[in-house]
Structures are given as structure tokens and as C-alpha cells.
Amino acid sequence: MEDKDLIQLALGIIPPWFVKELNLDTSKKRMDIYLDFIKGSKFLCPVCNELCPIHDTKERVWRHLDFFHYETYLHAKVPRIKCNGHGVKLIDLPWTRQNTGFTLFFEALIVAMCKEMPVASVADIVHIHEDSVWRILSHYVDKAKEERDISYIKTIGVDEIAVKKGHNYVTLFYDMEEARVIHIENGKGKDVFQKFRTEIAGKVDHEQIQYISMDMYPAFKSGAREYFPKATIVFDKFHVIKMMNDSVDRVRRTESKENHVLKNTRFMWLKNPDRLSEKENVIMESIKNLDTKTAKAYQFRLALQRLWTIKETSIAREYLDKWHYWGTHSNIPEIISVSKAIKKHAQGILEAMKNGINNGVAEGINNKIKTAFKRSYGLKTEKYRNTMIYLMAGKLTLPTRC
Template sequence: MNIDDTETRVDIRIRSKGKVEHICPDCGCSCEGYDKRERTWQHMDFFDMECHLHCAVPRMECPKCGKVMLVDVPWAQENSGFTLLFEAKGVELMKEMSVNAAGRYLGVTDKRLWRVLDKHVEERMKHQDLSELDRFYVDETSCRRGHRYVSIFVDEDHNIIFVTNGNDASSVARFREHLEAHGSKASNVKFICCDMGKGFLSGIKNEFPGAVVTYDRYHVIQHMSLAVDRARRHEWNVLREGGGRLKDATKLKGQRFFLLRNVENLSPSQKERVDWILESHKETVSYTD
């Protein structure tokens, strides 16, 4: 082990002792190493110092299938410049912060961390079993400036099962392809929850025609809240411009959040205001009933 005080870095060299028999991962044939290749992996920091592992990894040629390959090492995956522990730390950090921030914390570029994340996600997705899936939820979220969105599909336990670019009908089509590639089919899906976006609804109609669609509560309440506020504004303008009822118009102004709040959360004075509105302004009442 070498410690460089000036660079605050630790370098650890790993050597094998004696002759080691190697097994071909494809055919299981016994192989012997015939030369070595120097490899380096970044490891977890050692006493707040950057740590790297070095090892001359044997290269072997299988006598049966003829493949030439480097021997697998137990501390890192094939073609990775990081140890398994370093990758695990990176994945945990990326759950809690952006990839760019995780890269700054670990002292590596975000591009290298993206490759780690993509590899681990791809590995997990290979073993995903959706054969029992009979319902899913889909929503969109912004991923960058300029109205760029991704669609997120989750199961009833709110586990993410698929993410894809866009928020239109093609996003739903790509999810169906993913579903069928992982042990299920569109006819198995009985219930779908989504927002009222035309893209999702069009895609669901084409790809999952037999499913019952339910609008998620958040968007239903959002539309209802906007309708209540539009009615309140309209009635306020009518009272204000009609003349003779300026006092009533003043009372109605600024009452938006009282109308949208749960009744049990209102103070006595606030509840009194809401009761007055419900009794005096029938157009607004028609939206709150």
C-alpha cells in the first residue's frame, strides 16, 4: 500500500499467490492464464483520502470455445473503473440527490455516474416480472427546461416499473412493449389511473382498450378548484360592475382559499364567511356542491 501525502491519495496493490485455475464463464471449461493486464479501480475513500486499487489481472484463453477474456475479479464488475462498494455508494447518493451533485461529492464526473446508474437499472430490469400486474398509474414530470417531460409508470404499491421520455400516446405504447417483454400482456390490465391529458388518454384507448380509466384525485381537485375560483371571480365582477352591490362584491373578494379549505379546518369567523357566500352567491354554490 502506498500513501501519497502530497496528493492525499491511497493506492493499494493486489497480488495473487501461487497458480490459480480459472473457469470459462461460458462453457465451464478449466483455463490457464497466459499473461496479465494492469487494471485500476476507484474505491471508497480511505480516511478521507481518495483510494484506488491496482491489480495485474490474468488473461485467459478457453481451450474449448476459444474465447480470450480477462479473469473476473470479486471486487468489481467487468469493464468498470469502480469497485462494487464505490458503485453502491454512488447509487445510494443518486437516490437522494442529482447525479451532478453526487459526482461532485464523490469526485468523479457525472457522465461516469450515469453509466453506473444505467448499468444497474438495466441489470435490474432484466429480471423484472410483470406477469401479475393488473393495474398501473401513470403521471408526467418535467425533466428539463423547454417543456421536456418523462412519463412514470408505477404499480399499486407505488413502485416505479417503467420510465420513458415524453408524455403522449407513444409513451403508453412504449410501456405496453415493456409490459409484454416482461411476462404480461395488455389484456391483463384491468384498471389504469392517470391525469386528464389527451396524450395519455389516447394512448390508453389504443393500447389498453379493455381497461377502466380513473382520473387521479389530485387533478380532479385541481380542476374543481379552478372552476370554483372562476365562478367566484365572475360573480365578483358582476356585482362590482352592476352597481348597487359594491359592498357584497368587496366581501366576496379575496375569499378564494376559504372556499377551497376543508370545513373542519376553518375558524368560526372563516366558517361564517363561507356560510354567507354559500347562501348569497348561488353561481359559486353550484360549483362547490
């Protein structure tokens, strides 16, 4: 087999295209592959798919996957056809998309690499500008977002994450069934629900949304009620326990100022007993029965967590009522406050339990997003930020031709 035939086979080039010439420059570590088409060939109109004669050609060059350690470029005279119905049009090529200087294989590699490492590092490795990498990512992420199916969604999750210092937040909307981000909005006011409803119009009937899982943030509750009035607002275990953990930690922080035995114990009070290390178990056993407000708050936390082991809704409601009574008589302001909040939202908590709704998937997704942010050392624009969120947490169908 000749070199040109081997390269043609490797590239997947089929008639009327063929490899005309190869040029390997070892000093520059570069390979140039020149493509041509069979004389007299006709090509499909990109609008109507009719075979049309060639009007003229344009010289084009595309960056391809490296062959071994040689940067590789494809060259071709790209035909413009003359269609009776649509005039002069540049044809579609099998190895690239319109208006880009890269092959489909190269772009697929870029997308795959960016899921595993910072964009700046990818750009450095493949020797292209960082903005070119972002343009490739944005194209495929936007295309995949448009093509995804969200018509079946009946339960959504809502949560906010900080994206900059100074209380700058974005609100993420999740498909709870597939554990993926389906929409991003700046801020965390009630208007994010209006914008989300507008975004999904035509893809999802907003009246089919049956449950919205969230924390107890007033703006979220207000927005959900106004723009999704038929949906039931539920409060899942993840957010309830998170709120309880925050209360326990506030108790510990206040008390540790006077009781030094509580210093450096923050994370032990937030873990379940079976998740403590051997060393932490020894420390916890020595302090959890002390007459401290922190130890008492910790017992309230464990008691609340047992709520989710109860399968019968009526029994769970009775248990929650008793827990509320116990909490409001604890003489610990932080526990009294959280007990009242949980009682106020009891119906939504029990509804989430009854239907097995848990927004805990959001925590795993959010951690993945935050990791991507950290490794990128900040993202230059809102567009880049959203592209990275969808890339990491959107479960989009992205190109795999590499």
C-alpha cells in the same frame, strides 16, 4: 494482525487473491493497495465457468471507498485466461465489474448518495467527474429495470408531468399496487400507450391489464381504448377532485378581480376544512357564507367529496346524479362545465370507487420527482432525466454493498 491482513479482511479479498503491498501517502492523502494472486492459480472463464490457465495479465486501477479521509485505490494485474472453447478472455473480478474504474463498494455508495443529493454534489464530494456518476447510475438503474418483476400487474395508473417550460411533458405509467413508476414516454398523446404496450411485451400480457386509472384527458382515453381494449378505464378520486379544485380556483380568480376579500385565499378553498390552520379557519368562517360564487363553488366541492364516503354503488350513482343536476343549475359556468364532465365519466368514477382504485399515489411520486429535478438544477439529457425518475420513483432493487 498485520496491516495487510487487516486491509485484506476489510476488503473481503479471498484466495487466490491477497494484499501484496500498501502505500500510504499522507501528503497527498492517498492510499494505494496492491493486490496479487497466488502463483499457478487458474481462473474461471467468464463465459462457461471452466477453470482455465492464465494467458497474460493487464495492469488495472480502481477507485475504492475512502479509508478515513484518504482516497483509496486498488491495483492489480488482471489475468486473461485461455479457454479451449472461448479463446482469450478477461476474467471477472470479485471487487468490480467489467470495464469500469471503480469498485462495487464505491459504486454502491454513489447510488445511495444520489438518492439523497444532486449528482453534481456527489461528484464534487467524491472527486470524480459528474459524467462518471451518471454512468454508474445508468448502469445499475438499467440493470434493475431489466430484472424487476412486473408480470403480476393488472391495474396501472397514467399521469403526465411537465419536465420543461413551454408545455414539454412526459407520461408516467405506474404500478398501482407497488406505487412505483414502471415506464416513461415523451409527450402525452395517445401513442404513448402504443409505446408502453410494446415496452412491456414479453413481460406482461397486455390483455391481463384490467383497469387503467387516469384523468379525463381525451388523448389518454383514446390511447387506452385502442391499445388496451379489454381494460376498463377508471377515473379516481384524486383526478376528479383535482379537476373540481381547478374549477373552484377559476371561479375565485375571476371574482377576486372585483371582490378584494377573496384575494390571497386561493389555498384555503382547496383544502378540506379539517386541514385548515387556526388562522385560516378564522378567515374562512368570515367569508365562506358570503353571497359569492366562490363560496358557492366551494360548497359544490365539499358536496362532491362526500361521494367517496358512500359504500353502496347504487346509492353513490343516485347521489352523483343529484349532484350533477344541482351543478348544472348553479348558474356558474365553471361549475356547469365540470358537472357535465363528471356526469359523462360517471361510470368510470363509480368503477374506481367500487374497486378501491385511487391514483393519489401518483401525486406523492410526482412531487418526489419534481423535487429531484429542482435540486439538480435541470438535467442535461433525456437519459439522465429518465434515470433520475426511475432512481427516485421506480422502487428498483439497487446495490447496497457499502
